[in-house]
Amino acid sequence: MIRLNVNGSVREVEAEPDTPLLWVIREQVGLTGTKYGCGIAQCGACTVHLDGQAVRSCSLPVSSIEPGQKIVTIEGLSPDRSHPVQKAWAELDVPQCGFCQSGMIMAAAALLAQKPKPSEAEIRQEITNICRCGTYNRVLAGINLAAQGGETGRG
Amino acid sequence: MTSTASPALSRRFFLAGSAAAAGGLALGFDLSGAPAAAQGAAPATPEVNAWVVVRPDETVVIRIARSEMGQGTLTGLAQLVAEELGCDWSKVTTEYPTPGQNLARGRVWGDFSTGGSRGIRESYVAVRQGGAAARTMLVAAAAQEWGVPAGECRVEKGVISHPSSGRSTTFGKVAAAAGRMEPPKDVALKDPKDWIIAGKPVQRLDTVEKTDGSQVYGIDLKLPGMLNAAIRDCPVVGGTVKSVDASAVEKMPGVRKVVRVGDSAVAVVADTFWRAKTAVDALPVVWDEGPNAKVSSETIAAMLKEGLDAPDAFVGNKAGDAAAALKGAAKVVEATYAYPFQNHATMEPMNATARWTPERCEVWTPTQNGEAALAAAAEAAGLSPRQCDVTKIHLGGGFGRRGATHDWVRQAVLIARELPGTPVKLIWTREEDMTHGRYHPVTQCRMRAALDESGNLTGLHMRISGQSILAGILPGRLASDGKDPVTFQGLNPGGAEAAIGYTIPNLLIDHAMRNPPIVPGFWRGVNTNPNAIYLECFLDEVAHAAGQDPLAFRRKLMAKHPKHLGVLNAVAERIGWETSKPPAGVHRGIAQIMGFGSYVAAAAEVSVSDDGKIKVHRIVAATDPGVAINPQQIEAQVAGSFVYGLSAALYGECTVKDGRIEQTNFDSYPVLRLDEMPAVEAILMPSGGFIGGVGEPTIAVAAPAVLNAVFAATGKRVRQIPASRTDLKRA
Ligand code: FES
C-alpha cells in the first residue's frame, strides 16, 4: 500500500513500486487530466507539481515519492479554473486538440510560481513541452497574460 | 446514446463527445427511428431536425458530423448552423451523432470524414441548410400556434416574434411542435456579408474543458468493468508471429489474458494499462519477419532513384514539348530533391475501446472518420455494420493518421472478441505508434529547367519518383490506368483544388510510381509538402541561375494566376521584399502554392549560425480561402501549421533498417519546441466566390520559404528533407 497526497487528499493505492507516478495518478487515483505522450520525459504531457516543482510524472517511479510530498495535478491546480494561467488560456483560446495542454499549463504555472515575470527568453528556455498542434505562440502569449494578471492580482 | 448503450455509457458519450453538454441528455432518436423517450431510454428532447435540438431551457444542441481534432471545426460548423438558425450563440452546445445513427437514418448528416481540410468546406452548404430548415420549422410552429402567416414572424437570438400582434415566444417553447412540422423543401441561405456569428472570430466552444483536465480523450475513457490492453505488432511490415510464450507473463500482476491479434501482433490484457504494458514488454515473441526483413532506407532510395530516369511514368500535367525545350535550351538547370518518411506523431497515441458480443460490437475511439471506423469495427467483429456502432471522442491530434485506415480499431475489436462482453481499452505506447505509422510517402524528384538567352523559363520537366498513397492504402481510388492523382497536388493544370500557379510554355510533370512496403498515409499537407519544396526551391534555383530576383522571376510566370499571385504579393509586401532590408545576418525566402482549395504563400526571415544551425525568426503567411468562417481559428491553424511544417522540414525523418522504422520516440524523432518557434504573421485575404480549407495548405510553404532563405544565407541548397542532413557549417 502506497500513501500519496494528491490535490490535498491522501490516497492509498496498490501498485508495483516501479510503476511510474503518471500511471498511478491515471489508473489507481483515477485522475486522467494528466496525459501520457512519450513515457521518457521528452514531451511534458505528464507534468504535475511535486512540492511545487514541475516534474514529468512518467519518469518518476511511485516508490520515489517521499511520504509527505505533495502532488498537484491539473485537476487540483484551482477549484474552479481560476488560476491565472487557466484564465489566460481560456481568454486566448490557447488549446487546439488540447492533449498537451494539461502539461503545458502545469509547466507554465510552476514557472510563474518561481518567476512571476519571466522574460520571453526565459519562457522559451523553460517551457520545453511538445505541442504537435503548434500552439506555442499562444502559449507564450498566455504566459505573458497570466504574468500580467498575477501582478494586477497582487496590486 | 446508441440503442443498446446503458444510460451510463450514454452519459459518458456526452462527456467525451461534447464537453459543453456535460449535463448529459440523450439525442431525441435512436437507431429504430422511434423517439428515444418512447423506448424509456435517457430523458430526451425531441429534435427539430437532424442538426438541431432545442431544450426547454433554450440550450441549442448542434450536431456535428465531422471530428474535432484541434482544428476548430466543431466551433466553425456550429457557427454556420447557428447563423442560419438565428439562435443565441451563448446558448449553443454541440454533440456528435454516431456513424451508426447516420447509417440508420440514410446518411442524413452526410460524410463524417475529416481530412483534406474538408471539415468545413464540404459541409458548408449542408449545415447551413440544416440550420435554415430548423429555423423555418420553429417559425412555422410559432405561426401556427398564433394563427398568423409565418412570413410575418421575425427571429432574433432564439426569440420568435410577430411584430404586428406583439406576440413572442422562444425556440425552446416551440421546439417540440417544430419537430412535427413538415421540413421545408427549399431554404434560402444568408449572404455571407450579412453574417453575425459565422465569419466572426468567436471563441472556441471546446476550450475550458481543455484547461482543467476534464476533457475526456480516448485514452482517458473509463467504462464499468473495463480492462486494458497493450500490444506489440511485428516490427517488420508484412511479418507475422511465429510463436509466443504466454506462460512467461501470465502470472505477472494484473494480467488477465495473452491474446494473438491477427497474424502479426500479440497483446496482453490486464487490469491496468501499465501492467498490460509491462507484461507485453516481457512477453517472449519469435517473429517471422517475412519478405521485407532486408528492406532499408538505402534499398528504398535505390528503388526511387531508378524511377527518376525510367521511361514510363504517369503524366500529371503537360503543355507543349518539355523535352524539345530542354534540348534547345541556352541553359539547362538540373537538381534532384528527396522527401523522407515521416510519422504523424499525434500527441495522443492511437487507442480504442471495444466491447464485443456475438450480437453487437461497440467502439469508442478518436477518429477522423467515424464511418470508416465503423466499417473497420464491423469487419473485425464479424458482424454487419448495423450491429455495430462507434462513439467518436475528441482527438488528441489527427493530422491524417486517424482517417483513412483504422488499424488500431481492428486490433481493439479483435482483442475484445477474446473477452466477450468486457470492454477492453487498447492504448499504443509511443514506441508502437512511432514504428507502426502510416507514413508521409517517400519520393525523389528530378527537376530540369530550360532557359533561353534572355533568362526566360521556356521549359520544365518535373519527374517525381516514389510512393503513391492511394496505391498503398486505397487502391480502389486509383485512376483506371493506375495513376494516383493525389501525387500531383498543387501541380494540376487547373481545377478548384490544387492547381499550379505558373504558366510554363513547355511543361511535363510526371510520376514514376515506386511503392516500397512501408505503409504510406495522408499526412497533414499530404503531397503539397514535397511538391511545394520541389517546385518552389527549384524555381528559386532557376531564378538565381538566370540572374533574376526570385519574386520577379515568378511574377513573370503568374500573369494568368491572379489568386496565386495575390497571396505571393501580399507576403512580399508585408515582409518588405522590395522595400526594406532584413536585419543584419538575416535572409529572406519566399514560396507559394495552392492546396485544399486555398491559395497560400509564405515569406521567411532566417539566419544560419557559423556552426550551421538554422534559426527561423519570422514568417509571414497569406491565405486566400475564399470565405473565412472564424478568423481567429484560421490564425491558430496557420501558426500551428508552421510548427508542423517546420518540424518536418528541419528534423522529420523516419529511416528504415532491417525492415524496421528506426525512430521510436521523441528523442530520436525531434520536433519543434517553443524555443525555436518563430513569430508568425498570418494574413487572411478571402476573395469570395469559393471556399477552401485552412488546416493544411500553409504547411507546404513553410519548408520552401525557409530553405530558400537558407540558400540566401549560406549559398547552400538543401535538397534533401530534413534540413538537418545538410551540412550548413560555414567553411
Ligand atoms: S509522457 Fe512524460 S514527458 Fe512525455
Ligand code: FES
Ligand atoms: S494542443 Fe494538440 S498537442 Fe498541443
